[in-house]
Amino acid sequence: MTTNTERGLDTALEYLREHDERNLKQLDEFLRIPSVSADHELRPEVERAARWIADELTRIGAEHAQIHETSGHPIVTADWLHAGADKPTVLIYCHYDVQPTDPLDEWIRPPFEPRYEDGRVYARGSGDDKGQLFMHLKAAEAWLQGAGRAPVNLRFFFEGDEEVGSEPIEQFITARPELLAADICLVSDTDMYDDEGTPAITYGLRGIAYFEVKVHGPFQDVHSGQYGGGVDNPANVLVKMLASLQDDKGRVTVPGFYDDVRELTDAERTAYAELPFDERAWRDSIGVAESGDGEHGFTLLERLSARPTLDVNGLWGGYSGEGSKTIIPAWAAAKVSTRLVPDQDFQKIERLFVEHFRRIAPPTVKVDVKVIHGGAPALTDLDSTAVRLGAQALEGAFGKPPLFQRMGGSIPVVAALEKQTGLKSLLIGFASPNGNFHAPNEWMPMANYRGGMDALVRLWQEFGSASRDELRAD
Amino acid sequence: MTTNTERGLDTALEYLREHDERNLKQLDEFLRIPSVSADHELRPEVERAARWIADELTRIGAEHAQIHETSGHPIVTADWLHAGADKPTVLIYCHYDVQPTDPLDEWIRPPFEPRYEDGRVYARGSGDDKGQLFMHLKAAEAWLQGAGRAPVNLRFFFEGDEEVGSEPIEQFITARPELLAADICLVSDTDMYDDEGTPAITYGLRGIAYFEVKVHGPFQDVHSGQYGGGVDNPANVLVKMLASLQDDKGRVTVPGFYDDVRELTDAERTAYAELPFDERAWRDSIGVAESGDGEHGFTLLERLSARPTLDVNGLWGGYSGEGSKTIIPAWAAAKVSTRLVPDQDFQKIERLFVEHFRRIAPPTVKVDVKVIHGGAPALTDLDSTAVRLGAQALEGAFGKPPLFQRMGGSIPVVAALEKQTGLKSLLIGFASPNGNFHAPNEWMPMANYRGGMDALVRLWQEFGSASRDELRAD
Numbered sequence: 027m028t029t030n031t032e033r034g035l036d037t038a039l040e041y042l043r044e045h046d047e048r049n050l051k052q053l054d055e056f057l058r059i060p061s062v063s064a065d066h067e068l069r070p071e072v073e074r075a076a077r078w079i080a081d082e083l084t085r086i087g088a089e090h091a092q093i094h095e096t097s098g099h100p101i102v103t104a105d106w107l108h109a110g111a112d113k114p115t116v117l118i119y120c121h122y123d124v125q126p127t128d129p130l131d132e133w134i135r136p137p138f139e140p141r142y143e144d145g146r147v148y149a150r151g152s153g154d155d156k157g158q159l160f161m162h163l164k165a166a167e168a169w170l171q172g173a174g175r176a177p178v179n180l181r182f183f184f185e186g187d188e189e190v191g192s193e194p195i196e197q198f199i200t201a202r203p204e205l206l207a208a209d210i211c212l213v214s215d216t217d218m219y220d221d222e223g224t225p226a227i228t229y230g231l232r233g234i235a236y237f238e239v240k241v242h243g244p245f246q247d248v249h250s251g252q253y254g255g256g257v258d259n260p261a262n263v264l265v266k267m268l269a270s271l272q273d274d275k276g277r278v279t280v281p282g283f284y285d286d287v288r289e290l291t292d293a294e295r296t297a298y299a300e301l302p303f304d305e306r307a308w309r310d311s312i313g314v315a316e317s318g319d320g321e322h323g324f325t326l327l328e329r330l331s332a333r334p335t336l337d338v339n340g341l342w343g344g345y346s347g348e349g350s351k352t353i354i355p356a357w358a359a360a361k362v363s364t365r366l367v368p369d370q371d372f373q374k375i376e377r378l379f380v381e382h383f384r385r386i387a388p389p390t391v392k393v394d395v396k397v398i399h400g401g402a403p404a405l406t407d408l409d410s411t412a413v414r415l416g417a418q419a420l421e422g423a424f425g426k427p428p429l430f431q432r433m434g435g436s437i438p439v440v441a442a443l444e445k446q447t448g449l450k451s452l453l454i455g456f457a458s459p460n461g462n463f464h465a466p467n468e469w470m471p472m473a474n475y476r477g478g479m480d481a482l483v484r485l486w487q488e489f490g491s492a493s494r495d496e497l498r499a500d
Numbered sequence: 501m502t503t504n505t506e507r508g509l510d511t512a513l514e515y516l517r518e519h520d521e522r523n524l525k526q527l528d529e530f531l532r533i534p535s536v537s538a539d540h541e542l543r544p545e546v547e548r549a550a551r552w553i554a555d556e557l558t559r560i561g562a563e564h565a566q567i568h569e570t571s572g573h574p575i576v577t578a579d580w581l582h583a584g585a586d587k588p589t590v591l592i593y594c595h596y597d598v599q600p601t602d603p604l605d606e607w608i609r610p611p612f613e614p615r616y617e618d619g620r621v622y623a624r625g626s627g628d629d630k631g632q633l634f635m636h637l638k639a640a641e642a643w644l645q646g647a648g649r650a651p652v653n654l655r656f657f658f659e660g661d662e663e664v665g666s667e668p669i670e671q672f673i674t675a676r677p678e679l680l681a682a683d684i685c686l687v688s689d690t691d692m693y694d695d696e697g698t699p700a701i702t703y704g705l706r707g708i709a710y711f712e713v714k715v716h717g718p719f720q721d722v723h724s725g726q727y728g729g730g731v732d733n734p735a736n737v738l739v740k741m742l743a744s745l746q747d748d749k750g751r752v753t754v755p756g757f758y759d760d761v762r763e764l765t766d767a768e769r770t771a772y773a774e775l776p777f778d779e780r781a782w783r784d785s786i787g788v789a790e791s792g793d794g795e796h797g798f799t800l801l802e803r804l805s806a807r808p809t810l811d812v813n814g815l816w817g818g819y820s821g822e823g824s825k826t827i828i829p830a831w832a833a834a835k836v837s838t839r840l841v842p843d844q845d846f847q848k849i850e851r852l853f854v855e856h857f858r859r860i861a862p863p864t865v866k867v868d869v870k871v872i873h874g875g876a877p878a879l880t881d882l883d884s885t886a887v888r889l890g891a892q893a894l895e896g897a898f899g900k901p902p903l904f905q906r907m908g909g910s911i912p913v914v915a916a917l918e919k920q921t922g923l924k925s926l927l928i929g930f931a932s933p934n935g936n937f938h939a940p941n942e943w944m945p946m947a948n949y950r951g952g953m954d955a956l957v958r959l960w961q962e963f964g965s966a967s968r969d970e971l972r973a974d
Contacts, residue, residue, distance in 0.1 A: 132720070191824065232725060236824045245787030246606075249938050250811045251706060251909025254839045255803035256782075258792035261812035261834075262746070269743035272736070313719030318732035318864040329729035337724045338735035339825060341832055344814030350665070350710045350872045351813060352837060352909075353938075358815055360735075363826060365728050390792040398824045435725025435826070464723050464827075 034173035035487045041172025042164065042479055050142075052082075053160050053475075057140045057149040061156070063099055063123035063190045072186050075122045075156075076100040079184055082163055087170035088182060094202070096194035099123060099186030103205045106170060107179045114489050114497045115179035117208035117449065118166075119439055120159035120215060121188035124151035125464045132466035145472050152470040153457030158214040159184060161456065161475065165482035177490025181208055185439070188215070191399055192438035199446045208449060209497045210412050212485070215437055216455030218474055219429045220302070225420035225481065227413060228453035230331060230432030231440060233366035233403035235375045236339075239383055240359040241267070242392040247344070247353040254354060258390035261344050261358035267386055268360060271336055276321040278336045278364065280382045286369045288405075290332055298327050301429060311460050331432035335365040361398070365434060372400035402441035404451070405432075411496040412452045415488035420454065423481035428454075450498070454485070508647040509961045515646025516638065516953055524616075526556075527634050527949075531614045531623040535630070537573055537597035537664045546660050549596045549630075550574040553658055556637055561644035562656060568676070570668035573597060573660030577679045580644060581653045588963050588971045589653035591682035591923065592640075593913055594633035594689060595662035598625035599938045606940035619946050626944040627931030632688040633658060635930065635949060639956035651964025655682055659913070662689070665873055666912035673920045682923060683971045684886050686959070689911050690929030692948055693903045694776070699894035699955065701887060702927035704805060704906030705914060707840035707877035709849045710813075713857055714833040715741070716866040721818070721827040728828060732864035735818050735832040741860055742834060745810055750795040752810045752838065754856045760843045762879070764806055772801050775903060785934050805906035809839040835872070839908060846874035876915035878925070879906075885970040886926045889962035894928065897955035902928075924972070928959070 042049075061075035062068045076093050083091040083104040091104040102122070107115070127137040127150055135141045137150035151157065162182075169176035183206055187194055199206060219226040243260035244253070273279050290298070305326060309317055320329040329335075343358030345351035364379070366372055380395045387393040406413065408430060420428040433453075443449040456478030462468045489497060516523075535549035536542045550567050557565040557578040565578040576596070581589070601611040601624055609615045611624035625631065636656075643650035657680055661668055673680060693700040717734035718727070747753050764772070779800060783791055794803040803809075817832030819825035838853070840846055854869045861867040880887065882904060894902040907927075917923040930952030936942045963971060 129720075232728075234725070234826070236826070243788060246939060248786050249909060250809070250813060250837060251708070251839055251907070252937075253786065253804070254706075254809040254811050254908055255794050255805075255807055256791055256800050256908075257786060257788055258790075258794075259811050261815055262742075262810075264815070265739040265742040265812060265834075266746075268736075268739040272740075312722050312727065312731060314717060314731055314864060316732075316864045317730055318862065320729050320732075326730050330727070331729075333729055335724070335728040336736075337728050337733050337828055338739060338818065338832070339724060339827055340818030340820045340829065341735055341738070341815040342820040343816075344812065345835055346814045346816040346833070350835065350837070352708070352710070353813055354811055355814065358812070359820070360739075361819055361824065363724060363824070365725060388792065390788060390790045433725070434728055434730075435723060463726070465720055 034177065035484065037173045038168040038483045039480060041168045042483065049164050053157070054140050056156060056160055057151055058138050060138045061123050061151070061186065062126050063187055064126050072099045072123060076102050076186060079122060079159070080104070083182060086163060086167035088166065088180070094198065096198060098190070098194040101186070101194065101198055102182070102184040104182045105180060106166070106176060109176055109179045109490065112494070113178055114210065114492060114494045115181060115208040116486070116489060117181045117183055117206055117211040118162050119183045119211055119213045120162060121155045121185045122159055123186040123189050124156060125154070125189050129466065134467055146469040147472060147475065148467055148469045150468050152468055153461040154463040154468065155188065155215045157470045157475060158456055158478070161479045161482060162214060165479050168483050169486060176486055178486050181206065195439055196442050196446065199442055203447055206447065209494045211443055211449050211451040213437060213440060213451045213453045214455045216433055216453050217457040217459045217461065219431060219459070221458050221460060221471060223424050223473060223477065224426060225424045225428040226431050227416055227420070227428045228433045228455065229406040229408055229413070229430050230368070231404045231436050232331065232434055233370060233372045233401050233441065234363055234436050235366060235372045235379060235400045236361070236363040236398040237379060238359065238361055238396045238398055240357055240394040241387070242357045243390070244354065244356055247356050250352045250354050257354060258388060259354045260391055261355050263388060263391050264343070264358040264360060267383065268338055268362065270386060276319055278334065280378050282378050283334070283375065286371060287334060288368045290328060295328070297430065298325060301327060301431070303327055331434045332367060334367050334370060336362065338362055366403045368403045368405040370403060372402050376400055401436045401438050402445065403436070404440045404444065406450070406452065410499060411492055415492060416452055416454050416485060419481050419485035419488045422484045423477050508651065509958065511647045512642040512957045513954060515642045516957065523638050527631070528614050530630060530634055531625055532612050534612045535597050535625070535660065536600050537661055538600050546573045546597060550576050550660060553596060553633070554578070557656060560637060560641035562640065562654070568672065570672060572664070572668040575660070575668065575672055576656070576658040578656045579654060580640070580650060583650055583653045583964065586968070587652050588684065588966060588968045589655060589682040590960070590963060591655045591657055591680055591685040592636050593657045593685055593687045594636060595629045595659045596633055597660040597663050598628070598630060599663050603940065608941055620943045621946060621949070622941055622943045624942050626942055627935040628937040628942065629662065629689045631944045631949060632930055632952070635953045635956060636688060639953050642957050643960060650960055652960050655680065662912070669913055670916050670920065673916055677921055680921065683968045685917055685923050685925040687911060687914060687925045687927045688929045690907055690927050691931040691933045691935065693905060693933070695932050695934060695945060697898050697947060697951065698900060699898045699902040700905050701890055701902045702907045702929065703880040703882055703887070703904050704842065705878045705910050706805065706908055707844065707846045707875045707915065708837055708910050709840060709846045709853060709874045710835070710837040710872040711853060712833065712835055712870040712872055714831055714868040715861070716831045717864070718828065718830055720830050724826045724828050731828060732862060733828045734865055735829050737862060737865050738817070738832040738834060741857065742812055742836065744860060750793055752808065754852050756852050757808070757849065760845060761808060762842045764802060769802070771904065772799060775801060775905070777801055805908045806841060808841050808844060810836065812836055840877045842877045842879040844877060846876050850874055875910045875912050876919065877910070878914045878918065880924070880926065884973060885966055889966060890926055890928055890959060893955050893959035893962045896958045897951050
């Protein structure tokens with residue numbers, strides 16, 4: 027048997043190499059579909075992307091490809107379950123929707139006309155996440171068409187709402203659990219460690235609690251000469267309230283906020299300290315001269331992924347036109363969000379924040395606090411079989427072992443699957459950490475694209491060597 | 501002579517009463533012209549208002565009525581200089597432009613269709629300041645047409661840019677000083693003390709220094725999950741910086757800000773304390789439950805007019821749409837202004853503010869501070885002859901002596917005339933302190949309108965009894 031699957035692996039890898047040119051043409055076709063989930067006018071394009079995927083799944087030999095209508099955009103599922111009942115089943119998750127392209131004039135080429143340059147492919151979605159979804163299709167094809175079968179059972183779960191909050195997935199997981207039944211979920215929506223070919227396994231994700239706050243004063247804008255000094259200005263009050271949410275050590279002041287934060291172990295801190303990190307290159311990539319102290323007592327890398335944050339995401343109210351308008355505005359508002367780490371509970375944080383923000387409001391104003399959305403943080407056990415096998419597959423493909431990283435953002439499906447079905451996720455992704463996700467001129471290194479498909483082909487081989495129980499173990 | 505002018509006064513007052521109905525028709529016609537200086541599309545209407553005034557000046561017997569083109573809207577001047585060379589010359593200042601009418605749907609009737617109800621006239625400009633300008637035309641007419649001559653020499657100076665900052669007046673004062681040569685300027689752009697017929701002389705105006713500030717972080721919006729905790733968020737920094745501009749006693753923290761503030765004398769504080777003031781009615785008029793502490797150690801009335809302030813007039817930056825966008829914004833901005841009191845120098849305050857705001861910026865961000873506009877505070881000597889005569893005229897018309905008040909806002913012409921020509925101003929106005937200037941449903945009490953014309957007729961009589969030197973004395 028071992029000889030058989032090893033021959034299967036070689037055949038699958040060979041199939042990938044032989045179809046490289048055709049695959050690139052297909053990638054180009056897929057990236058040209060402007061599947062921007064935030065743009066209502068592009069809804070037909072998002073649907074076209076879903077159909078493209080379903081057709082391709084069928085073509086490569088997956089079965090039961092289906093497009094499911096949801097409250098948002100379609101979810102695409104399919105499966106191939108012929109590896110044997112004793113073999114593990116892997117649920118493959120990616121998303122096919124992409125971020126909006128604003129500001130469009132900062133793109134060197136139109137975002138949906140991929141260009142191949144300097145060993146990169148530039149296009150919206152090339153890294154986040156259509157490029158990675160496409161790699162999964164091709165890795166599965168290499169097994170099913172090249173080797174004739176796969177070493178594991180495969181299920182596919184592709185959504186079109188990740189960039190707008192993944193609203194429909196909870197309902198879908200509840201409604202159609204049989205389509206997602208698996209021993210492990212493989213999520214590819216993260217990045218490699220650097221642009222030097224160092225692969226990564228992402229073992230932590232931050233959660234989120236997102237709020238909108240509004241401070242109301244006089245029932246209409248009033249003249250700042252006539253009333254200034256006599257009436258509490260809602261914009262002055264709002265900035266004081268927001269400023270008070272962090273102390274001078276960069277810590278969030280909401281009482282109880284840190285109660286459930288799992289502190290970094292000495293081993294984790296040592297691992298963080300040993301991660302190669304070019305802080306200057308990182309700063310240059312976003313155009314800041316200094317990174318700031320942030321929360322005191324933690325390194326930049328720790329603060330970026332292992333510590334909770336509080337950010338003002340938007341501010342508005344009063345006069346913002348040309349010149350001057352001498353008013354005390356009737357109200358001022360802000361979007362505020364906190365990133366959460368294990369074991370913070372986003373619903374508890376939501377409650378604490380709302381109570382705190384109301385409590386600190388002076389009696390001269392009225393305050394609205396709305397919870398916009400929340401998501402739980404996640405952490406994978408580094409000693410698990412899945413992590414070990416993932417590391418072997420990555421080392422096989424890239425010639426060096428992966429580094430282990432936490433990611434600052436959140437991927438809602440990870441928390442939703444675990445909470446609703448108990449299914450654990452392994453996060454292996456291939457985008458560049460500097461790849462301009464959510465920004466103009468998004469790009470993906472071609473080396474990651476080819477290496478990533480190689481790694482995925484190897485990963486199914488590795489998973490096929492494990493028992494279902496081993497893969498399910500935390 | 502005394503008998504003659506007293507007979508003149510009676511005749512002028514009688515002329516007013518006889519023409520009350522015709523005057524109201526003319527007022528209606530004048531208020532119907534939508535002379536909104538901030539609206540470029542209404543430029544022809546602003547010009548129509550200027551022509552209406554110039555025609556009326558000529559009709560009532562003033563001479564040399566002229567419409568002067570400026571960098572903004574027209575300035576209208578005229579004179580009547582036949583009282584004798586030994587008689588004082590009074591420069592009468594009002595403005596004929598009005599505030600915009602937004603939000604239009606909160607007006608009970610269209611703003612340029614005056615309605616007469618409950619002893620009030622409702623219309624944009626009824627109080628601020630077209631109604632008052634019209635009263636001056638009719639008071640002058642009463643003397644020139646009714647009595648055949650006036651007891652003082654009169655010059656008229658009416659501008660069309662007061663609601664947008666009075667930009668053109670400095671240049672006009674420099675270019676045409678001969679048209680404004682006078683012994684005193686009478687400015688009618690203020691209000692009475694209450695709605696119970698208590699007249700007022702406004703002896704203090706606050707100045708202003710108005711800024712736009714912008715805090716820049718990363719060169720574009722970045723993902724708050726990926727970068728949160730590692731990069732100083734410009735919106736977080738801005739709210740901290742703005743919040744720090746006032747301490748917990750409500751005092752402005754810009755170093756040197758209070759150095760030149762003329763402190764209230766005990767007599768002034770006693771006078772403030774004795775002013776009748778219904779704080780609850782005041783709060784109700786703007787819909788706030790509590791007025792707030794403001795600057796500690798000062799009463800509400802003192803804070804409203806005799807103390808400097810700092811107000812955030814507008815905030816913007818980052819995401820303000822529906823739902824959430826998980827970004828650290830590239831920048832965040834605010835409009836900030838300070839109201840100034842004697843003897844603060846607005847140019848010095850501008851310098852101090854700009855230096856301070858740059859100094860408190862952390863090294864992780866870049867800061868732009870723009871000075872938008874400034875204006876000097878003003879204070880009239882309460883012991884002057886002009887004030888005494890003004891008080892007599894007001895008592896004659898309203899049956900009770902005026903109260904003396906400082907006003908929280910600024911009237912740019914007052915500072916400009918004094919700075920450029922040394923001419924002092926006396927501020928006597930007739931609007932209601934609750935008259936919704938700059939807000940929907942602006943209104944003027946008919947009692948103030950009729951009493952005000954009566955007072956102005958008497959004022960020229962009083963001024964005619966004084967020497968030029970007495971009126972010029974500070």
